[in-house]
Amino acid sequence: xxxxxxxxxxxxxxxxxxxxxxxxxxxxxxxxxxxxxxxxxxxxxxxxxxxxxxxxxxxxxxxxxxxxxxxxxxxxxxxxxxxxxxxxxxxxxxxxxxxxxxxxxxxxxxxxxxxxxxxxxxxxxxxxxxxxxxxxxxxxxxxxxxxxxxxxxxxxxxxxxxxxxxxxxxxxxxxxxxxxxxxxxxxxxxxxxxxxxxxxxxxxxxxxxxxxxxxxxxxxxxxxxxxxxxxxxxxxxxxxxxxxxxxxxxxxxxxxxxxxxxxxxxxxxxxxxxxxxxxxxxxxxxxxxxxxxxxxxxxxxxxxxxxxxxxxxxxxxxxxxxxxxxxxxxxxxxxxxxxxxxxxxxxxxxxxxxxxxxxxxxxxxxxxxxxxxxxxxxxxxxxxxxxxxxxxxxxxxxxxxxxxxxxxxxxxxxxxxxxxxxxxxxxxxxxxxxxxxxxxxxxxxxxxxxxxxxxxxxxxxxxxxxxxxxxxxxxxxxxxxxxxxxxxxxxxxxxxxxxxxxxxxxxxxxxxxxxxxxxxx
Numbered sequence: 374x375x376x377x378x379x380x381x382x383x384x385x386x387x388x389x390x391x392x393x394x395x396x397x398x399x400x401x402x403x404x405x406x407x408x409x410x411x412x413x414x415x416x417x418x419x420x421x422x423x424x425x426x427x428x429x430x431x432x433x434x435x436x437x438x439x440x441x442x443x444x445x446x447x448x449x450x451x452x453x454x455x456x457x458x459x460x461x462x463x464x465x466x467x468x469x470x471x472x473x474x475x476x477x478x479x480x481x482x483x484x485x486x487x488x489x490x491x492x493x494x495x496x497x498x499x500x501x502x503x504x505x506x507x508x509x510x511x512x513x514x515x516x517x518x519x520x521x522x523x524x525x526x527x528x529x530x531x532x533x534x535x536x537x538x539x540x541x542x543x544x545x546x547x548x549x550x551x552x553x554x555x556x557x558x559x560x561x562x563x564x565x566x567x568x569x570x571x572x573x574x575x576x577x578x579x580x581x582x583x584x585x586x587x588x589x590x591x592x593x594x595x596x597x598x599x600x601x602x603x604x605x606x607x608x609x610x611x612x613x614x615x616x617x618x619x620x621x622x623x624x625x626x627x628x629x630x631x632x633x634x635x636x637x638x639x640x641x642x643x644x645x646x647x648x649x650x651x652x653x654x655x656x657x658x659x660x661x662x663x664x665x666x667x668x669x670x671x672x673x674x675x676x677x678x679x680x681x682x683x684x685x686x687x688x689x690x691x692x693x694x695x696x697x698x699x700x701x702x703x704x705x706x707x708x709x710x711x712x713x714x715x716x717x718x719x720x721x722x723x724x725x726x727x728x729x730x731x732x733x734x735x736x737x738x739x740x741x742x743x744x745x746x747x748x749x750x751x752x753x754x755x756x757x758x759x760x761x762x763x764x765x766x767x768x769x770x771x772x773x774x775x776x777x778x779x780x781x782x783x784x785x786x787x788x789x790x791x792x793x794x795x796x797x798x799x800x801x802x803x804x805x806x807x808x809x810x811x812x813x814x815x816x817x818x819x820x821x822x823x824x825x826x827x828x829x830x831x832x833x834x835x836x837x838x839x840x841x842x843x844x845x846x847x848x849x850x851x852x853x854x855x856x857x858x859x860x861x862x863x864x865x866x867x868x869x870x871x872x873x874x875x876x877x878x879x880x881x882x883x884x885x886x887x888x889x890x891x892x893x894x
Contacts, residue, residue, distance in 0.1 A: 374410050381405035391415065391461055396469035397836040400637040403466055415458040423449050470641050472836070476864065477635030477646070478653045480834055483869035484634050485657040488806045489619040493549040494518075496542060497614025499587070499606060500554055500562035502526060508539070509610035510546045514667065515618060517600070518546050520607050525565035526558060532565070539569050543577060550811065551579035552617040554587065554609070560817070560846035578811035580617060581842065583832065585633030587612045590626050595671060621661055621803075625654055626671045634869055636835040658720070661801060662734055665703075665721045666696040678716025683709050697723050700731045722799055729757040733798040735791055742783035743791050749780050762796050810872060818845050818882055824894050825877040831867050839863050841875055841889055849887035851875060857891050 375385050405411035426445040431438050492513045499507040505522040512518055523535035553563050570577050590596050591608035600608050615623040629650035630638055658675040673684035690706045700718050719736035735743050750768040774785045810830055829843035840848040860866055878888035
C-alpha cells in the first residue's frame with residue numbers, strides 16, 4: 374500500500390539477501406504482510422534454476438527432449454519455486470522467533486532481577502483522565518495503608534484539591550518514594566508529582582514505573598482474591614507501588630508476555646514462548662530466594678517443587694498456625710511431601726529462625742556439613758546469625774578444601790557453595806546491581822536539545838538497539854550503530870536496568886521520537 378503511510382513504509386521498496394536478514398526485520402515484514410500493507414516474495418535467478426533442472430533431466434537431443442525441457446520449466450514455475458519460497462519463509466520466521474524469544478527471555482530475567490527499594494513507604498500513582506488518578510500508599514512490606522482518587526490534570530480544575538490530598542497522604546504515612554505509572558496521562562501526572570515534591574520540604578523522590586501488565590493483573594482473579602475490598606483501578610495503583618519496592622515479587626503475578634520487554638512477542642508461537650518465559654521466572658525466583666513468612670501464593674508457586682495448590686496450602690497453614698519457625702515445619706503443610714520438600718527447601722528462607730541456617734540458601738541436607746565446616750574453622754552457628762564470618766574462606770583455604778571435604782563428608786564444590794553463602798548469609802544478589810535512578814524534577818520533550826548529556830535507565834534491549842528512559846514520557850532509542858563499540862547484538866553490552874550516560878541526537882516532537890547516542894559527541 375504505497376500510497377498509505379504506515380509503520381511499514383520503510384519496507385515498501387525493500388530487498389535483502391535472505392541469509393543476511395535480521396530477525397526483527399523478518400518479523401516486521403511478516404506482520405506487515407498479515408496486516409495487508411506489504412506483499413512479500415522470495416526472488417531467485419530463475420534462469421539458473423531452470424538450467425539446473427534441465428541439466429539433470431535432459432540428457433540428449435532426442436525428439437522428446439524439448440517436451441522434457443518444457444515440463445521442467447513448468448514444474449519450476451508452478452510447483453518447485455512456490456514450495457521453496459514457503460520453505461525459505463518458514464525457515465526465516467522460525468529463526469527470527471527463536472532469536473526474539475531468546476532476547477525476550479534475557480530482558481525478562483534482567484527486569485525481574487531489578488534491585489528492590491527496601492524499607493521505604495511507597496505511594497503508587499496510576500494516571501488517568503476521566504476516571505482520575507488512582508492513588509495507593511503501601512508500607513515497607515507492601516501492605517496497603519490508604520487509597521484515594523485525585524484529579525491532577527488541569528482541565529478538570531481540581532489540581533489544588535489533588536495537591537492537598539497527596540500532601541496529606543505523604544505526611545500522614547511518611548511516604549518516601551512515589552511510583553508513577555507510565556500510561557495515559559503519565560507525563561501530566563509526573564509534572565504534578567514533581568510540583569508537589571518541590572512544595573514539600575521532605576525527602577521524597579519519584580520514579581516512573583512501567584505499567585505493562587498492571588491492568589491485566591488488576592482485573593485478574595488473583596487480584597480479586599488479594600484485594601476484594603478494592604476496585605480494579607485501585608488494585609492497579611497498589612501493583613505500581615509494589616513494583617518499585619520489589620519488582621520480582623510483584624511481576625511474578627503477571628503473565629510474562631505482558632511485561633513489555635520483548636519484540637514482536639505477540640507473533641511468537643505461544644507454547645514455545647510461555648515455556649521459555651516460565652522457565653526464566655522460576656529461575657529468577659530460585660536465584661533470589663523467597664521469605665517463607667511473607668511470600669504470596671503466586672511467588673511461592675514459582676519455587677521449584679511447589680505447585681499452585683501447594684503454595685495456597687503454605688499460605689493457609691501460615692495464616693492458621695502462625696509464622697513458620699523452621700524449614701522442617703513445611704512438612705506439616707498438606708500435600709507437601711518429602712520429595713517436594715527436598716526440591717524447594719533450599720530456596721525458601723525463614724529469617725529469625727532458631728537455626729540460623731534456615732535463613733540462608735544452604736539446603737537442609739547440607740546442614741551437617743555446614744556445622745562441621747564452621748567447627749573446623751573455629752566458628753559457631755551464632756557467628757552465622759551475627760554475620761561474623763568474613764575470614765571463613767581464608768581459614769578454609771588454610772586447612773584445604775579437599776581436607777575439609779573429608780572432615781565434613783561433602784564434595785569440594787558443595788563446600789565452596791556453602792562457604793560463599795555463609796560469608797553473606799541470606800544475601801540478595803539484586804543488592805549488588807546499580808540502584809534505580811530516582812528523580813525529584815521533570816523534563817518534557819521540548820526541553821531536549823541535540824548534544825544534551827543525560828543519565829537514563831535501559832528499559833528494553835532489542836535487535837536494533839536499546840530504549841532508554843531519560844525522564845521524559847517517551848523512551849529514547851540508542852540505535853545499535855550508536856553504541857560505544859561495534860557489537861552483533863546490543864545485549865553484548867547492555868542489560869535492562871543498566872544506568873547509562875547518553876547524548877541527544879535528534880528529537881521528533883510530532884512523532885514523539887528521541888534519537889540518542891552513547892558515543893560522546
